[in-house]
Amino acid sequence: MSGHDCDITLTVNGERVTERVDARQTLVDFLRDDLILTGSHVGCEHGVCGACTVRVDGVLVRGCLMLAAQCDGAHVETIEGVSDLGEIADLQAAFEKRNALQCGFCTPGMLLTAQELLARGGVPSRETIREQISGNYCRCTGYQAIVDAIESVAQTRAGAKR
């Protein structure tokens, strides 16, 4: 395959998708513009803000630093899919309870980034939580409420396992 138009077939939130994309189209633009999955956001387009964070083959990535063309055969998960499956329902509930979001623009990326850490299990320190979300920019909250919410979910999940 070589050219400006690329035919890709991939799974997005469990649905099989076949599209022809412009080679230069980033993954996040493909999700937003072609699939109208607008939960992944475009904040900086140079990999700093983390608003475009999605999962590709189970791994957390920046949607602006990958091409859609690279996702042929991949399994892509966005906030919409992860949300619908209930995987982070407890985390979302904790964010609501703690008001860990204001404008909400960073939130989808923040939730997925937090879930990567939480999925490793255990109760991370607040420092570790802050390091995990250090690539996700939030202008509204000052981060403390987010750290609180993630910490509380870690504690609850760890408690439930015991």
Added chain:
Amino acid sequence: MKIVEDSPPILTALDRPNSYIGRSVPRPNLARLMQGRAQYVSDVVLPRMAHVAFVRSPHAHAAIDSIDVSAAKQAPGVIAVVTGAELAKVITPWVGVLTHLKGLKSAPQNALAIDRACWAGEAVCAVVARSRAEAEDACERVLVDYRELPAVTDPETALDPGTPVIHPSIGDNLCFERVHSAGDPDKGFAEADAVVETTFLFGRHTGVTNEPRAIVADWNPGDARLTVYQGTQAPHMMQNLFAKHLGLEEQQIRVVTKDVGGSFGIKVHTYADEMATVALAKLLKRPVKFVADRIESFVTDIHARDHRVTAKIGVKNDGTITAWEIDDLTGIGPYSVYPRTSGIEANQVVNLTGGPYTCGNYRARARVVFQNKNVMCQYRAVGHPIATAVTEGLIELAAAKIGMDPLAIRRRNLIADDAHPSQGPSGIKFEALSNHAALAHLDSMMNYAGLRAEQAQLRKQGIYRGIGFASFVEVTNPSAAFYGVGGARISAQDGATVRLDSTGAIYCHTGVSEQGQGAEAVIAQCVATSFGVSMDRVRIVMGDTDNTPYGGGTWASRAAGIGGEAAWQAGKALRQNVLAVAGSILQAKPETMDIRNGVVVDHDSGKERIGLDEVARICYFRPDTLPAGVQAELIATRHYVPRAWAFAFTNGIQASYLEVNTDSGFVKLLKHWCVEDCGTVINPQLVDEQVRGGVVQGIGAALFEQCLYDERGQMLNGNMADYLVPMAVEMPDIEVGHVVTPTADSELGAKGAGEAGTAGAPGCVMNAINDALRPMGAAPLTDMPFTPDKILRALGKV
């Protein structure tokens, strides 16, 4: 006035059964934001929608001799290539002046530069294409023949006779000057035992909203209507401006604002590229979308704070402040921003310096000059961070000079809590402040004595920790005195309409808008409480000029205090209307009944009389069964504007505890505290989170953020890797406490809370750094942001 712990229920005269006032109820709009189902303007897609990208001047100042668009017009996907001259036939230029800022002047600004670009980043040509990518491709094919002109970049020399005048038509580079004198400053300084004079520098910075500015404009010639989806804080203001400059009637324009990815004052101004977008939609008769990318955001979103303030304080040996003096200079770019002007921040610096202190001997001058850099205008806590850092910086420097404790000097000079109403040194009027109570609360909350002991102990081990404070006052709930009196069509009042639906739920349409602060929740809490239903029976409608009462929107910490009061009153009015008709149905006197939790009850016994759903059913579907002459009015509208006070000043105090690594110059923030008094606290959690977010924004100013320019007017760090916003690892936990002094101007008594954090944090962190370094003999740091570079220099290490 009462002191309360963090996030308690605060029940006051507003206590109604099932009151939501003072309760940390969750915001109703969070679920969609967390599920990726929000609708930001950048998400909006319309049929036949085209995308615009702009060719922007690479020069800070250049004549545009010609523009060749022929190659761009041939590029794939291009729909139109439009120059400034062509667009000027559709949209008229504007001038950002207000008559109450006497002498303020500016030059006409066009949607696209026509024959001259005045800053690097100004749009000079628009390319509309099927996609943003294709529009950007074609922008590269637009050939602009620039002739570089001398750039005015240094505010210090902007007024020199040898400096070129950016707009010859207005005579010089002075946009605005204010001189103020009160009391007898000369006598005050003469009586002082010690005088401290220094210059404070404030870095130029910007809002960096996570969602960039975004607008979709849709002109439908069939309806002769323009629908604008815009991430704005002030829909009605924008409706007025679009109408005025496109030559339309206001009712031909609908501005719709749903979710907004952060604003912080960035999205309350007129941006040339957004005006160009609505003009292009009108010209092309189809929807046009513009979403600023991050690189153009850095050179076009308003900047703020680039002030240099030479300041002086006199004190007696007992700590009594005898006089203040400031000379503020700020460069605001080539145009005063429309319609709020770029004179307000300097004006606020004059108004707020000396803040809540008794010393009335005060002399001030502020000068606002033009320069060839991106425009500056109002950004969260306008002027407050500057005035607070200057005032509080002077106080701590003076305290150090006379050997006095920083809290003790404040106790000596803060206006007594029982001395209000009062006024500050500049003449600003305070209805009621609680600076002493806030200070006392902070003192115990942070265990000040304990921290001082810890600090002393650690210094023996070569660990340099600092404690800094900043008392502050904050302008909230602005009346027409802010903008309206100067001729701007910016609503100070706000309205709310509450309507009972046929099932007994209510709709509340409000003129304030939501950008994440929680306005939707606060309005719902107010109206649910005053009407008498649970919050899940309230639907809030906001951000739509076709469907909301006329209002100002959300800025200057006004949504809760003004919009909340309007909703409160509207809910009460509808309750009276419903009780009136219920009285007719039940053959009871309305004043003997109340609405509680969705049911009309007997006021005294609480006995249920009739459900709201039944009232609605009768009124809507069987009005024939009502007594003759009874017409139910199941809708009520109320408006509110503060009248007794021009502004509802809030107050508070912050403290910062930090450690400076004297080898590396790095600052580690250990803890931050803020006690603030925003009057009635409608939702404690939302107030606390406003404070925390605001503090972190202020910490950004103190330690990280600065738009760096070279002498030719080129921004050097206009990307998110080089312009450093606060991220999670470096930020401290922040403890928030409250003192509650309601304003008597409204029944709710709520003041604003959106800017307190940002107002106090920079000065507070500055003071803590200087406290840490004082034993090292370092010269005080007064040049924000306090980078490792500057700290090492102050320590003589480089």
Added chain:
Amino acid sequence: MKPAPFAYAKAKSLDHAIALLAHPDGEARLLAGGQSLMATLNMRLSAPKLLIDLNGIAGLAGIAVKNGAVEIGAMTRHAEAERSPDIARHAPLIALAMPHIGHSAIRNRGTLGGSIAFADPAAELPACLLALGGEVDIAGPNGTRTVKADDFFKGLFETALGAADVLTTIRLPAATNDTRVGFAEYARRHGDYAMVGLAASARAAGQRLAGVRLAYFGVGNVPVRAKAAEAALADGSIDDAVMALATDLAPSGDVQATGATKVHLAGVLLRRAAKQLTETRP
């Protein structure tokens, strides 16, 4: 802010990638993790005609220890190295550096080979390669060759890689009992590119250090060996080593720090790294 148009090709093999690099219609670039390249493309700071994706080539990723060396496939992700027990045990300097590189989502995608080939002078891994005296294998139209770290970094974003070359393997000497490493950096915020950073390695020789290699990053166009400081440190004087930095380093200032500050911080880092070098391995 969308990339200029380019064609995309997914290389099926190393030979296929090399053949594609000889693309006649203009500049071609290799896409590894893309965590630096994609940003430059989005900002149109780079506008190649063809992007050749290495992500589909089998055998370019993986960590192996053989013949006293740690061999890291160029397409090994940072996250994989971060979790690798082999890296922790046999290339502890890389393990120390890893948490400083960007953020989780960046490390999940970014590759070690990509970072070294991109050769950002403020990046961690090029300096680590230099400090360890490692080498890289390069495949090109005329076969493969091995280039020592000291000869690899040529100038700002310039390396020994030719236009049709692919970096395939990073080879580091495996740590032995007497290997000592140190790593420290100053970045304004966690995960940012460093203002100044230092990757250091040495051999313990009794109470002294031998074979000291100090590789600074963020102080020039390439990672820089501080050779006078290395000698001073081997002589046992940290103070002399710090003094020597004034002759070893001549950084120019940037938006985060002046040159003088960088030199000062380089000295502070040296003291920290020297402490790490003299500590016995657990």
